[in-house]
Amino acid sequence: MPLVLSACGNGVLDPKGPVGAAERAILLNSLAIMLAVVIPTVIATLGVAWWFRASNRRARYRPEFTFSGQIELVVWAIPAMVVLLLGGIAWIGSHELDPPKPIASRVRPVLVEVVSLDWKWLFIYPELGIASVNRLVLPAGTPIRFRLTSASVMNSFFVPQLGSQIYAMAGMTTRLNLLADHPGRFAGMSAQFSGEGFSDMRFTVDALPPAAFAGWAAAARGHGPMLDAAGYAALARRSKATPATNYGGVVPGLFDAVVRMEAPQPNLPVVVGGSTQG
Numbered sequence: 001m002p003l004v005l006s007a008c009g010n011g012v013l014d015p016k017g018p019v020g021a022a023e024r025a026i027l028l029n030s031l032a033i034m035l036a037v038v039i040p041t042v043i044a045t046l047g048v049a050w051w052f053r054a055s056n057r058r059a060r061y062r063p064e065f066t067f068s069g070q071i072e073l074v075v076w077a078i079p080a081m082v083v084l085l086l087g088g089i090a091w092i093g094s095h096e097l098d099p100p101k102p103i104a105s106r107v108r109p110v111l112v113e114v115v116s117l118d119w120k121w122l123f124i125y126p127e128l129g130i131a132s133v134n135r136l137v138l139p140a141g142t143p144i145r146f147r148l149t150s151a152s153v154m155n156s157f158f159v160p161q162l163g164s165q166i167y168a169m170a171g172m173t174t175r176l177n178l179l180a181d182h183p184g185r186f187a188g189m190s191a192q193f194s195g196e197g198f199s200d201m202r203f204t205v206d207a208l209p210p211a212a213f214a215g216w217a218a219a220a221r222g223h224g225p226m227l228d229a230a231g232y233a234a235l236a237r238r239s240k241a242t243p244a245t246n247y248g249g250v251v252p253g254l255f256d257a258v259v260r261m262e263a264p265q266p267n268l269p270v271v272v273g274g275s276t277q278g
Helices: 018-050 069-096 210-220 229-235 254-259
Strands: 110-117 118-125 130-133 137-141 144-150 155-158 167-170 174-178 184-192 201-206 245-247 270-272 276-277
Touching: 018 069, 110 137, 110 155, 110 167, 110 254, 118 137, 118 201, 130 184, 130 210, 137 210, 144 155, 144 167, 144 254, 167 174, 245 276
Parallel strands: 110 144, 137 201
Antiparallel strands: 110 118, 118 130, 130 245, 144 174, 155 167, 155 184, 184 201, 270 276
């Protein structure tokens, strides 16, 4: 079994940030608490079946037995303790890992605005004046403050190794704070079925050293198409397997326009790998 599980990586049990690590701790603690009940119960079930087998003449047969205070105490006390422990873990975790709660750090956070489209992800860096599609670039060791919305149906933004799946909904803004501990490449995905192109609605997360992130932002700024009204109208067309793209400029207030449902909403054919399908 350990050899089989060794192939399981890039998931919630391999965290690369403080939020993911805390969520893994909750999962493991919950598992340990439940195993503390499950394992003795299984052992006791097998032991009772073995002891009270028909061939065991030492087993005491009590057909008139109806009540035992000691058994009742054990039967009710253990589940009560499990509920209290699991409830305590959930209570503490729901407050400590509240998605809008900022991550304590001496480093100034980076704001990223996320828009889910059919079927791709748009990442806007309003403070840097750039944007990207299906590629999220982050500075390692820096808190990331996300604002998320959807330009169409409800979607779910999830980077398993960083933690905290959260929904993106049309006409609404949700907030999320994450941090990547060190440089690396992680997988991002949509965890909410959203139609025909859902299977390709994935993105790459590149956590770069701060200097490399600054270099990427400087190289992207002014080098690439402009994400204005016309650019967004073209991007908002339904498409599958959209390649990663950078935008060298973004019109101010685009994310808020999407939230207010004032951004262009084209009703055009689906684009697949550069070819149009009716």
